[in-house]
Amino acid sequence: MQIQHNFSLKQYNTFGIDVKAEAFISVTKLEDLRKVLKRSYASDLFILGGGSNMLLTGDIPKTVLHIALTGKEIISETEENVIIEAAAGENWHEFVMWTLDQDFGGLENLSLIPGNVGTSPIQNIGAYGVELKDSFVSCKAMHIQTLEEKEFSLEDCNFGYRNSVFKHDLKGEYIITSVRFRLTRKKHQLKVDYGSIISELEIKGITSPSIKDISNAVIAIRRSKLPDPAEIGNSGSFFKNPVIEKSQYEKLKAEYPNIPSYPISHTQVKVPAGWLIDTAGLKGYRDGDAGVHRNQALVLVNYGEASGNEILMLSKKVQETVYKRFGIHLEAEVNII
Secondary structure, three states: OEEEEEOOHHOOOOOOOOOOEEEEEEEEHHHHHHHHHHOHHHHEEEEOOOOEEEEOOEEEEEEEOOOOOOOEEEEEEEOOOOEEEOOOEEEHHHHHHHHHHHOOEOOOHHHOOOOEHHHOOOOOOOOOOHHHHHHHEEEEEEEOOOOOEEEEEEEHHEEEEEEEEEHHHOOOOOEEEEEEEEEEOOOOOOOOOOOHHHHHHHHOOOOOOOOOHHHHHHHHHHHHHHOOOOOEEEEOOEEEEOOOEEHHHHHHHOOOOOOOOEEEOEEEEEOOOOHHHHHHHHHOOEEEOOOOOOOOOOEEEEOOOHHHHHHHHHHHHHHHHHHHHOOOOEEEOOOEO
16 A cells, blocks of 8 residues: 555546646555544545546645455345445446346446446436446445444435435545445346437347347447547536426427427426537537537537636536526536535
8 A cells, every 4th residue: 555645646537637636545455445544534535436427626635545445246146136246446337347247137228337336326327217226235335534334225325316325414424345236137127218229229130139238239329429538538427417397398398399308207307418508509619628529418528638627617608508598507417626
């Protein structure tokens, strides 16, 4: 366990923002995590996972604690289901690919989402009609101050749309060390009726898809729309899809007959943020090295040397433009630091 000072975080955040950490420690063992927490004040630490859901707007005048715990194992299994535990530092997409190699179903729609397993419950990651909570069993976490280890059940996590107890009531109090999932071994519950999955399967001539077929379709769709963080800095979807009242939606539909929507309840409708940004004329917009991606308006990108503040200013321009056009406020999905 090595402490490095004045450490660049450019390779540790998917936006590729070049900011410095006062100090940097990467822990690969629980005992090392405990040692660091025991000798450090919680206020002196900045916890870093996969760096995929954040926008860094300045240097970090703290010790950055990088959670790099790895490992995965089968905890229990029946004829129908299996419970898998994965350590927090496991790469999310590689973990999903591993479950598919074992023919375990449930996470295929969540393929190619950037980040690590440990950060996935914090915002209840989701894509193409599936959310983490659908297969979540529990997660283990260590309290930053007391070092108490606690297991959080599905109910404890209070999951919502891109939300959990870890983003609000318990924000900054715990470090998730591992996550358990219940996956199917037989009779996989396939979700193909969201987004472009059906169209992608039809293009490939697949009428009876396997979980791997669905994963491949999701990967193809994401790669066609979303930039690879290794090539263009980004954090995936920058904004949440807003939920609006049905009455407001009906007024918008009268003006924009092609506006897409997804019913949430009898009174609320979810509208794609990407469509709002695109229709507002910002798809492909660029200001220096900060831009709105040309293929997916929901994604803000760093074309090279943009600062975190330049990305932040761009996000505010997007919010102001969309609000002026539609009367809808877009909420950032990423954590702005």
